Amino acid sequence: MSTLLDHLNIKRTINACGIYTDLGGSRLSDGVLAAMLSVNRDFVQLGPLLDETGRWIAQTFHADAARITPGAAAGIMLGTAACLAGSDGHYSERLPDVTGMKPKVLIQAPHRYKYDRQVSLTGAALTCLGTENGTRADQFHEALSKQDVSMILHPAHLDGKAGTLSLETVVEIARQYQIPVLVDAAYMVYPVDTPGTYIARGADLVTVSSKYYGGPNAGGFIMGRRDLVEAVSNVHFTAYESGTVLKFGRPLKMDRHTIVAVVVALDEWLNADHEARHEDYRKKVEHLKAQLNGIPGLLLESKCFTMDERFEDAPVNALLITVDEAITKRSAASLSDELFEQTPCIATIQEGDRIGVVMEVLNDDEVVVIGEQIRHVLGA
Numbered sequence: 001m002s003t004l005l006d007h008l009n010i011k012r013t014i015n016a017c018g019i020y021t022d023l024g025g026s027r028l029s030d031g032v033l034a035a036m037l038s039v040n041r042d043f044v045q046l047g048p049l050l051d052e053t054g055r056w057i058a059q060t061f062h063a064d065a066a067r068i069t070p071g072a073a074a075g076i077m078l079g080t081a082a083c084l085a086g087s088d089g090h091y092s093e094r095l096p097d098v099t100g101m102k103p104k105v106l107i108q109a110p111h112r113y114k115y116d117r118q119v120s121l122t123g124a125a126l127t128c129l130g131t132e133n134g135t136r137a138d139q140f141h142e143a144l145s146k147q148d149v150s151m152i153l154h155p156a157h158l159d160g161k162a163g164t165l166s167l168e169t170v171v172e173i174a175r176q177y178q179i180p181v182l183v184d185a186a187y188m189v190y191p192v193d194t195p196g197t198y199i200a201r202g203a204d205l206v207t208v209s210s211k212y213y214g215g216p217n218a219g220g221f222i223m224g225r226r227d228l229v230e231a232v233s234n235v236h237f238t239a240y241e242s243g244t245v246l247k248f249g250r251p252l253k254m255d256r257h258t259i260v261a262v263v264v265a266l267d268e269w270l271n272a273d274h275e276a277r278h279e280d281y282r283k284k285v286e287h288l289k290a291q292l293n294g295i296p297g298l299l300l301e302s303k304c305f306t307m308d309e310r311f312e313d314a315p316v317n318a319l320l321i322t323v324d325e326a327i328t329k330r331s332a333a334s335l336s337d338e339l340f341e342q343t344p345c346i347a348t349i350q351e352g353d354r355i356g357v358v359m360e361v362l363n364d365d366e367v368v369v370i371g372e373q374i375r376h377v378l379g380a
């Protein structure tokens with residue numbers, strides 16, 4: 001492996017940050033890789049493969065229907081295109097020109113976040129309701145009564161944020177106007193039944209990223225109402241050359257290997273021993289703590305680095321190192337930079353006087369290397 005990376009002039013990176021697209025997403029298991037190899041031997045028709053894998057995902061989360069997509073960002077984009085174009089292929093072909101369609105997608109102003117941009121890529125006009133401080137029901141009613149709205153985007157991780165209307169309230173209003181609500185539940189994958197809870201709470205479409213459950217970095221799915229999932233198929237990539245319309249989603253195509261990996265990884269995730277997974281993180285944290293114990297100026301704490309990038313107490317998945325620069329003669333930022341410059345490169349979470357070593361995708365050997373390199377850089 002290192003010869004390949006050497007050949008490409010690429011440095012190996014020890015990922016102590018967790019699951020980040022720029023660092024490669026997740027580590028695929030042997031089982032997932034075996035499934036990818038297996039499907040490499042056989043050609044299959046992607047239409048039926050997408051239908052059957054979708055059926056399995058839908059059953060799993062008690063949704064009417066589902067479809068694998070190349071990630072949750074693609075799920076938002078395809079879901080939006082589906083809500084705009086419906087099952088009319090000619091509309092799909094016309095996107096991002098939304099002439100003749102209802103051009104608006106609503107979002108509560110305090111819900112604005114990085115991935116809402118995928119909505120605009122379809123040609124839809126993302127329309128903010130309320131102010132940064134909050135959004136009210138009457139603002140939804142006013143916007144929806146104008147009959148030019150195709151969808152409402154609701155990011156699951158911001159549900160319940162101060163000043164916002166809850167998913168239940170938004171669904172209740174949206175139903176009065178028959179406007180679908182798409183929930184971005186990209187990282188809401190644990191406890192394992194969480195994605196299905198958004199369906200149960202009334203979401204019309206829910207999208208999830210497989211990067212967060214051990215699947216491909218460029219994988220995920222969208223599930224929900226059958227007519228809308230069918231509309232997603234209608235705007236997605238299959239039958240581009242052989243069909244009658246040049247579908248919008250052609251650049252969001254997928255390999256059969258990835259499609260299979262999305263479901264095999266999900267199956268593994270649903271059946272995994274998550275208590276053992278957390279126990280493994282705790283052990284790794286304890287090992288690193290033991291390795292760094294006694295270095296003057298370092299405060300070592302077991303913490304949970306959350307999906308929304310905060311340090312909490314539990315469940316433990318990270319070692320938080322607070323650096324007392326007066327003693328170490330090195331700031332946390334400089335230590336983190338220096339670790340990044342090592343070979344292999346060590347990527348850590350750094351903020352202020354703290355460095356987080358997140359165990360989620362590290363193996364035991366990598367944890368040892370991190371301990372050694374921290375000692376080396378600090379001359380300890």
Ligand SMILES: *Cc1c(COP(=O)(O)O)cnc(C)c1O
Binds near residue numbers: 073209
């Ligand atoms: C990572 C992420 C996405 C994008 O998911 P991809 O599968 O990488 O496209 C969307 N929303 C949130 C909240 C995310 O964290």
